[in-house]
Amino acid sequence: xxxxxxxxxxxxxxxxxxxxxxxxxxxxxxxxxxxxxxxxxxxxxxxxxxxxxxxxxxxxxxxxxxxxxxxxxxxxxxxxxxxxxxxxxxxxxxxxxxxxxxxxxxxxxxxxxxxxxxxxxx
Amino acid sequence: xxxxxxxxxxxxxxxxxxxxxxxxxxxxxxxxxxxxxxxxxxxxxxxxxxxxxxxxxxxxxxxxxxxxxxxxxxxxxxxxxxxxxxxxxxxxxxxxxxxxxxxxxxxxxxxxxxxxxxxxxx
DNA sequence: TCCATGTTTTTATAGTTATTAAATTATCGA
DNA sequence: TCGATAATTTAATAACTATAAAAACATGGA
Numbered sequence: 001x002x003x004x005x006x007x008x009x010x011x012x013x014x015x016x017x018x019x020x021x022x023x024x025x026x027x028x029x030x031x032x033x034x035x036x037x038x039x040x041x042x043x044x045x046x047x048x049x050x051x052x053x054x055x056x057x058x059x060x061x062x063x064x065x066x067x068x069x070x071x072x073x074x075x076x077x078x079x080x081x082x083x084x085x086x087x088x089x090x091x092x093x094x095x096x097x098x099x100x101x102x103x104x105x106x107x108x109x110x111x112x113x114x115x116x117x118x119x120x121x122x
Numbered sequence: 123x124x125x126x127x128x129x130x131x132x133x134x135x136x137x138x139x140x141x142x143x144x145x146x147x148x149x150x151x152x153x154x155x156x157x158x159x160x161x162x163x164x165x166x167x168x169x170x171x172x173x174x175x176x177x178x179x180x181x182x183x184x185x186x187x188x189x190x191x192x193x194x195x196x197x198x199x200x201x202x203x204x205x206x207x208x209x210x211x212x213x214x215x216x217x218x219x220x221x222x223x224x225x226x227x228x229x230x231x232x233x234x235x236x237x238x239x240x241x242x243x244x
Numbered sequence: 245t246c247c248a249t250g251t252t253t254t255t256a257t258a259g260t261t262a263t264t265a266a267a268t269t270a271t272c273g274a
Numbered sequence: 275t276c277g278a279t280a281a282t283t284t285a286a287t288a289a290c291t292a293t294a295a296a297a298a299c300a301t302g303g304a
Contacts, residue, residue, distance in 0.1 A: 003141060010136035013209070015292080016129055022209075029214040036250060048293060050252050069250045069301050084206050087135070087144075091226045092151040106214045137262080157281060170263060172282050191271050191280045 001086040005060065009083045012059035017044055018052045025062055025075040030106045032065070032074030077104050123208040127182065131205045134181035139166055140174045147184055147197040152228045154187070154196030199226050 001009075013019050020042050025033060033041075039049045053073060056062040060079040064071050081103040123131075135141050142164050147155060155163075161171045175195060178184040182201040187194050203225045 003138065007136060007138055007141055010132055010141065011291095014129060014132035014136040016125065017292090019125060019129055019132065023211065026210065027212045027215055034250085035252090039251095045294075046251065047253080047295080051292075054252085066301090071251065080209065084209070087202065087206070088148065088226050089145065090149045092228045093149055095151065095228070104210055104213045133261095139262090158279095161281095167264075168281065169265080169283080173262075176282085188271090193281065 001082040006083060006086045008059045009061055009079060012055050012061055015052070017042065017048070018056055021049070021052060021073075022056060022061060022075065025073060026077075026080065026104075028074070030074055032063075032072040034067070034070035034072050036070065038073065077106055080104065123204045128205060128208045130181045131183055131201065134177045134183055137174070139164070139170070140178055143171070143174060143195075144178060144183060144197065147195060148199075148202065148226075150196070152196055154185075154194040156189070156192035156194050158192065160195065199228055202226065 013022060021038055021044075024038060024041065035046070035049060035053060038044070038053075039046050042049075044052070053062065053064075057064060057073075061076055061083075062073050063076050064073050066072070084103075135144060143160055143166075146160060146163065157168070157171060157175060160166070160175075161168050164171075166174070175184065175186075179186060179195075183198055183205075184195050185198050187196075206225075
């Protein structure tokens, strides 16, 4: 990750609403959450949320896909991991195994999560 | 870590100069680097650097100690680790061991770093 | 085709942040 | 105590960012 991208990602996360959105999506996993439900859960006005989602997307921290009328947002774990690697890069001049970065990999995750409230195909 | 603190830390890092400073200090390890040398290495005007260091300090990402006329700044690894834990908290709804948090611990690091250019007691 | 739903875009404004130059504070050595 | 060094603080300004309200766009179903 280059410094410019890292600054963009950090700027994206450096805002209360966007940080809430991002953490919600990190916790939601690969399945994602429709914009409307994010707005509802976090009590953010739709245009405001849209503005923030655009920034998270531009920073490479979230992804979107369309499902009918809904736009479903999901965390981009690669982006998140890349950012953390960048922050801790060459920590303590590469001194020790104690300074290393484990990563989050939802692919190899054993999902033990409750079903979504609404059925998937809505 | 509470959301307000996390936003403060992310805001502190979301700026080119401050990100450079922070990474420099993360790589420098517990020993730290005097403000003047940071300014020199990163080619930042002293008042500008001072402004940025104050923000990093306020955000709990760096620590200072005085050594004679020099103020020596060092990364606060606890703050950094706390931030990364916050970002990845309950990743994928706690689904898997694959989603766990990076930590850096300079205390238990086997330091294999070259000596500083100038002697320590200057 | 028309309406309702879900979401984004536009526009305007209030608030925040980064930078520079000048002034100030703290420490050390003669 | 005086001058030099290391760093911070103050003050002013230019640039950026978040929010709200209104309008526009895209999709699906009657």
